[in-house]
Amino acid sequence: MREATAKPIVGVGRLTSPDRMAEIIESGVWDLIGAARPNIADPWIPRKIDEGRIDDIRECIGCNMCISKGDNRRHIGCTQNATAGEEHRRGWHPERFDRAANADSEVLVVGAGPAGMECAMVLGRRGMRRVRLVDAADEVGGITRWIPRLPGLAEWGRLREWRLGQLDHSRPDAPPRTLVLVCHDLRLAYKYADSFVVLNRSGRVEGGRAIPKADLPNGPDDLHALIEARALV
Ligand SMILES: Cc1cc2nc3c(=O)[nH]c(=O)nc-3n(C[C@H](O)[C@H](O)[C@H](O)COP(=O)(O)O)c2cc1C
Ligand code: SF4
Secondary structure, eight states, X not given: OGGGOSSOOEEOSOOOOHHHHHHHHHHTSOSEEOOSHHHHHOTTHHHHHHTTOGGGOOOOOOOOHXXXXXXXXXXOOOSSOTTTTOTTTXXXXXXXXXXXXXXXXXXXEEOXXXXXXXXXXXXXXXXXXXXXXXXXSXXXXXXXXXXXXXXXXXXXXXXXXXXXXXXXXXXXXXXXXXXXXXXXXXXXXXXXXXXXXXXXXXXXXXXXXXXEGGGOTTTHHHHHHHHHHTTOO
C-alpha cells in the first residue's frame, strides 16, 4: 500500500484493544486506526484509552446487531451499549447519568442477565438509595453464562464480564449502594422491596412500570410465576 499512495493509510477490523492499535501504528503498516463498531459499542473509547481506563471500555462483541437493526428498523442499536442510537431520541448519554427524581427509593431488579445488570448499574449511578439485583440462578449473567461456550462466541462473555466489573464494589467509582444478590429463593427477593422492575429479554421493562407488591397477593409464588411466564432468566 505504501508504494501505491502518498496519502495516510487507515484500516479497520473491529479493533478494540489499545495494545493492538498501538502495535499496528508502531509497525508503520497503517497511519490511523478506524473503529466503526468499537465506537458504537463505546463512543468513549478514545477518552478511556487517554485516561488509562482500559477495563472500562465496553468492547464490541462482533454480533452485528448494530448494522442489522440499522438496516431492518432504520434505527441503530448495540448489544453492548444500550445508549447507542438513543442519544437524541431519549437523551441517553453513554457515560453521564442524571440523579433520578425518586433517588430516595429502593429498587429491586429481577433478572440478572446483561439487561438486569445494566439496569442495576445505571440505577446505582443515578443515585438510587439502594439497588438490589436478584436472579433465580446461582450466577449472574443469564444466557451469557453459557453462550460464550458455543463455537466462535467466546467474545459474548464480554457482556457479562464488563457489567460485573462495573458493579464491583471494590471500584472507587462503583455505583453507590448497589448490591448484586444472587439467590435461588425468590422469597428472599420478595422480602426486599415494595415494588418490582421486571425485564424481558430485550431489556424492556414489562408493562412500562414497576409492579407493586399489592399486585402479587400470593407473594413470592406470584413473583416466580411472573418470571417463569416471561422467561426472564
Ligand atoms: C452500523 C454500520 C453502518 C455502516 N455503514 C457503512 C456505510 O454506509 N458505508 C460504508 O462504506 N461502510 C459502512 N459500514 C462499515 C464500516 O465503515 C467498517 O468498514 C466496518 O464496520 C468494519 O470496521 P469495524 O470493524 O471497525 O466496525 C458500516 C458499519 C456499521 C457497523
Ligand atoms: S451491536 Fe454488536 S457488533 Fe455492533 S457495535 Fe454493538 S457489540 Fe459491536
